[in-house]
Amino acid sequence: MAHEMRLTTDMLISLPRPRWGFSTAAHLLNRAGFGGSPSEIRQIEALGMDEAVERLLAYDDNPVLTETPDWTKPDFDRAAERQAFRKATPAERKELQKTQRRSERERMTELRQWWLNRMMSTPHPLQEKLTLFWHGHFATSVQKVKDAYLMWQQNNLFRRNGSGDWFTLLSAVSKDPAMLVWLDQGQSQKENPNENFAREVMELFTLGEGQYSEQDVTEAARSFTGWAYDRAEQRFVIRPRWHDVGIKTVLGKSGNWSGNDVLKMIIEQPMAPRFITQKLWTYFVGHPPSEELGEALSKEFVRHKQQFRPWLRTVFRSEAFYASSVMRQQVKSPVFWLVNSARILQRKLPPNEASNNLLRLMGQELFAPPNVKGWDEGLAWITTNNLLARYNSAEYLVSGENPLRIPAGKAQKKGSPPRRLPLTGAVQLDSWLEEEDWVDAEHLLNTLEIRLFQTKLREKQRASVREYLASRLPLDTVDILHAIRLLMSTPDFQLT
Amino acid sequence: MNNHTTIKTRREFLQGSLLGASLSWTVPAFLSRTFTTLGSEQTAGNSGNNILVLVQLAGGNDGLNTVVPFSDDHYIKARPSLAIPARDALKVSDEIGLHPALGGLRDLHDEGQLAIWQGVGYPNPNRSHFRSTEIWQTASASDINEKHGWLGRYFDHACAGADPTVGISVGRQSPQSFSGPRPLGVSLEQPETYRFADTDPAVGNMPSGESFYRNLNRPSMMEDEMKTNVGGSIAAIAGSTNSIHHPLDFLERTALDAQVSSDRIRAINKGSLNRVPYPASALSNQLQLVARLIGGGLPTRAFYVSQGGYDTHTNQSASHARLLGELADGIKAFNKDIKAQGNSDRVLLMTFSEFGRRVKQNANGGTDHGAAAPLFMVGSKIRKGLQGVAPNLAPTDLKNGDIKFTTDFRSIYAGVLEQWLGTKSNAILKWSGTAARIT
Numbered sequence: 001m002a003h004e005m006r007l008t009t010d011m012l013i014s015l016p017r018p019r020w021g022f023s024t025a026a027h028l029l030n031r032a033g034f035g036g037s038p039s040e041i042r043q044i045e046a047l048g049m050d051e052a053v054e055r056l057l058a059y060d061d062n063p064v065l066t067e068t069p070d071w072t073k074p075d076f077d078r079a080a081e082r083q084a085f086r087k088a089t090p091a092e093r094k095e096l097q098k099t100q101r102r103s104e105r106e107r108m109t110e111l112r113q114w115w116l117n118r119m120m121s122t123p124h125p126l127q128e129k130l131t132l133f134w135h136g137h138f139a140t141s142v143q144k145v146k147d148a149y150l151m152w153q154q155n156n157l158f159r160r161n162g163s164g165d166w167f168t169l170l171s172a173v174s175k176d177p178a179m180l181v182w183l184d185q186g187q188s189q190k191e192n193p194n195e196n197f198a199r200e201v202m203e204l205f206t207l208g209e210g211q212y213s214e215q216d217v218t219e220a221a222r223s224f225t226g227w228a229y230d231r232a233e234q235r236f237v238i239r240p241r242w243h244d245v246g247i248k249t250v251l252g253k254s255g256n257w258s259g260n261d262v263l264k265m266i267i268e269q270p271m272a273p274r275f276i277t278q279k280l281w282t283y284f285v286g287h288p289p290s291e292e293l294g295e296a297l298s299k300e301f302v303r304h305k306q307q308f309r310p311w312l313r314t315v316f317r318s319e320a321f322y323a324s325s326v327m328r329q330q331v332k333s334p335v336f337w338l339v340n341s342a343r344i345l346q347r348k349l350p351p352n353e354a355s356n357n358l359l360r361l362m363g364q365e366l367f368a369p370p371n372v373k374g375w376d377e378g379l380a381w382i383t384t385n386n387l388l389a390r391y392n393s394a395e396y397l398v399s400g401e402n403p404l405r406i407p408a409g410k411a412q413k414k415g416s417p418p419r420r421l422p423l424t425g426a427v428q429l430d431s432w433l434e435e436e437d438w439v440d441a442e443h444l445l446n447t448l449e450i451r452l453f454q455t456k457l458r459e460k461q462r463a464s465v466r467e468y469l470a471s472r473l474p475l476d477t478v479d480i481l482h483a484i485r486l487l488m489s490t491p492d493f494q495l496t
Numbered sequence: 497m498n499n500h501t502t503i504k505t506r507r508e509f510l511q512g513s514l515l516g517a518s519l520s521w522t523v524p525a526f527l528s529r530t531f532t533t534l535g536s537e538q539t540a541g542n543s544g545n546n547i548l549v550l551v552q553l554a555g556g557n558d559g560l561n562t563v564v565p566f567s568d569d570h571y572i573k574a575r576p577s578l579a580i581p582a583r584d585a586l587k588v589s590d591e592i593g594l595h596p597a598l599g600g601l602r603d604l605h606d607e608g609q610l611a612i613w614q615g616v617g618y619p620n621p622n623r624s625h626f627r628s629t630e631i632w633q634t635a636s637a638s639d640i641n642e643k644h645g646w647l648g649r650y651f652d653h654a655c656a657g658a659d660p661t662v663g664i665s666v667g668r669q670s671p672q673s674f675s676g677p678r679p680l681g682v683s684l685e686q687p688e689t690y691r692f693a694d695t696d697p698a699v700g701n702m703p704s705g706e707s708f709y710r711n712l713n714r715p716s717m718m719e720d721e722m723k724t725n726v727g728g729s730i731a732a733i734a735g736s737t738n739s740i741h742h743p744l745d746f747l748e749r750t751a752l753d754a755q756v757s758s759d760r761i762r763a764i765n766k767g768s769l770n771r772v773p774y775p776a777s778a779l780s781n782q783l784q785l786v787a788r789l790i791g792g793g794l795p796t797r798a799f800y801v802s803q804g805g806y807d808t809h810t811n812q813s814a815s816h817a818r819l820l821g822e823l824a825d826g827i828k829a830f831n832k833d834i835k836a837q838g839n840s841d842r843v844l845l846m847t848f849s850e851f852g853r854r855v856k857q858n859a860n861g862g863t864d865h866g867a868a869a870p871l872f873m874v875g876s877k878i879r880k881g882l883q884g885v886a887p888n889l890a891p892t893d894l895k896n897g898d899i900k901f902t903t904d905f906r907s908i909y910a911g912v913l914e915q916w917l918g919t920k921s922n923a924i925l926k927w928s929g930t931a932a933r934i935t
Binding site for chain 1: 623625703705712743896
């Protein structure tokens with residue numbers, strides 16, 4: 001902390017060159033991406049910090065990496081299907097709705113896995129990490145939107161615009177069909193404007209609670225009327241007859257404002273750059289910036305004309321980003337936990353439904369944030385329930401089997417031989433363990449700690465795992481898998 | 497909190513597990529011995545063991561269509577398509593009726609087990625879901641940011657040294673109500689999965705994987721305490737860490753709470769059954785679990801369950817009716833279950849929502865965020881029927897189109913703390929108003 005205080009003259013000074021090394025490289029890859037194996041970290045390390053940061057930042061708007069699901073292409077049958085639905089009898093409609101609900105569910109499962117796989121294998125992890133940030137920021141849930149195609153569109157919007165210009169992104173999200181449905185803007189008419197979007201755009205997306213008045217909410221809601229959603233075409237449309245053309249007073253200015261005018265006025269508020277940079281900083285760093293640092297981050301953003309990419313460059317190169325109060329002090333989000341664990345264990349993600357189940361149990365189901373505020377990050381991820389879910393998910397990832405399916409009594413039965421796991425879904429240790437690891441427990445411990453923690457374990461933990469390994473000699477695959485599960489079932493493993 | 501259970505503090509747990517660790521890994525046996533002695537003491541009839549069950553209606557429940565002023569012209573005029581007609585309202589007085597989906601609550605009303613507190617809110621109401629929820633959870637004034645929850649502060653003041661299960665939230669998240677300077681309270685979704693599932697059993701004298709899990713999840717800071725502070729006061733132990741918001745300390749504490757409460761809750765859940773059928777809904781499932789844990793004698797003072805979906809900006813009629821139906825039917829079954837256990841004198845259930853909704857409906861057949869609203873209490877020892885003053889709906893009596901509160905929610909909390917949980921409320925609520933008479 002004292003170290004951070006010294007930086008008030010230049011809060012965002014770069015990391016001194018000698019501090020770049022394996023652990024700082026690991027930190028960058030963990031925070032700006034989803035981490036990686038020791039060899040991936042060494043590659044980043046070898047680049048030097050500046051080049052490493054450039055590599056992370058350099059990507060096209062939306063590179064084609066993985067085949068998108070079929071249903072994400074324009075659906076030419078949609079109009080005909082809607083027509084058929086209108087003509088159907090009530091009984092037929094019920095049947096059609098049932099089919100549709102099933103297909104939507106399947107699509108969402110596909111979409112979730114598609115995104116998770118992208119996080120796993122993309123050469124541009126920062127793009128996916130930012131997409132995840134924006135998903136939590138403009139938190140939209142499929143539970144209300146009920147249309148996988150719209151959720152996919154919004155997800156791609158975040159991917160395309162997530163590192164560019166703030167106003168461009170905000171304006172695009174405000175007209176995004178999933179958002180129009182989610183916050184009811186798509187139906188708001190001048191006779192009685194719906195305030196849902198107008199409130200949240202100021203409270204949660206741009207300014208923060210207390211930075212606007214109740215009158216601003218109602219007047220902004222009037223200004224946004226006419227921004228509508230065309231259900232047949234699945235797109236944004238302006239309906240002039242729904243729009244209130246009267247004089248509206250928003251944030252101290254009066255005029256016949258349109259929705260775009262209001263967004264511009266919001267983003268020009270002095271608090272706006274502070275609000276969004278503070279939230280981004282907290283996402284990447286793990287805790288909010290000090291007052292001075294927050295101010296510096298905001299100024300830096302304004303200096304770059306509210307463009308995220310150059311601002312992120314400053315952040316990822318700053319000494320403050322690599323402070324000891326930051327490194328290995330962030331609670332992993334469940335999505336990070338899953339993707340990162342699979343990456344460092346060099347295994348595939350569990351099959352579609354299983355991946356999603358693990359995430360739900362740990363408290364972060366993609367495309368279904370708890371509410372428009374998104375997930376509470378940080379310590380809020382950790383409850384007694386979710387921590388045990390992480391420990392059990394660890395077993396699933398390591399062995400490929402859900403440990404909760406095995407009745408507790410059976411597993412605990414005294415005197416029965418140790419259960420040999422079916423290894424089909426298990427981590428393939430051969431692909432990364434070294435020969436000595438099988439015969440030398442100390443060597444194995446070193447290998448595991450660098451892979452799982454990218455640093456030294458606390459001696460207490462180390463002693464405990466050493467004792468475990470000693471109790472299992474000679475070690476076989478199952479013993480080592482169990483040891484990995486134990487290492488993942490610690491408070492320490494929940495931090496990055 | 498003077499029960500005689502053997503393990504009620506982390507410290508005692510720690511002593512137990514350290515002891516266990518040195519004595520060939522007998523921790524699970526040690527714990528289960530404790531739990532068998534526990535069940536018998538905590539069951540029915542112990543008046544010092546009153547229980548509060550909080551039901552959160554998340555999203556802002558439309559109070560006017562819940563407790564309906566069916567004969568009020570202002571109400572009818574403000575809600576051309578949403579007003580509940582007089583003929584449909586379940587009457588509890590000449591002017592007030594319940595939403596037709598609240599049949600279950602009307603039955604409880606007729607049995608004298610329901611209180612309807614009208615116009616509950618606070619000065620300068622905030623219309624943000626998150627801020628207003630925070631205000632209700634922390635019992636703060638609307639212009640003060642209070643970090644800790646009102647129940648967390650209660651645990652801290654009145655239940656020092658208690659087991660973490662003093663507060664149980666059913667679900668994955670921990671409500672802000674429970675957060676405190678020294679966190680207590682656990683959250684769990686299902687007892688069956690609330691455990692470290694071991695696949696690495698003990699064989700011969702080779703210890704199980706689980707025993708290593710227990711060891712790895714024993715907080716280091718507490719170990720240090722054990723060395724230096726054996727025999728010291730419990731408060732000194734809990735207070736010795738000034739870094740509870742340091743992530744690793746927080747994780748270690750949570751890990752220990754998970755361990756202790758998992759053993760205890762599963763032991764209790766196994767031996768406890770629901771005695772009545774429950775309807776099928778997420779809320780019902782939560783209440784069902786609460787009833788089992790109460791029946792099994794868990795020494796919990798506050799349970800927390802939650803029902804979402806009340807943010808009815810569009811087409812609210814059908815969805816609101818469904819929500820209220822689930823609420824009333826779930827509560828009714830729960831009440832019956834608790835009665836069958838013989839615990840009805842010990843259990844008070846209370847609902848709350850972050851705000852009511854605007855008096856005037858919007859153009860989408862819905863309602864926008866509002867202010868004061870009614871809340872329900874269910875129990876056999878409470879002051880029953882309509883309580884407090886019905887709000888006035890005349891446009892001139894509204895503030896920005898919203899209902900003015902007639903009862904401050906903190907006076908209800910004060911009533912609950914003093915008359916139900918048996919503790920002084922001022923220091924906990926940091927509020928000096930008068931407690932409502934709830935019993």
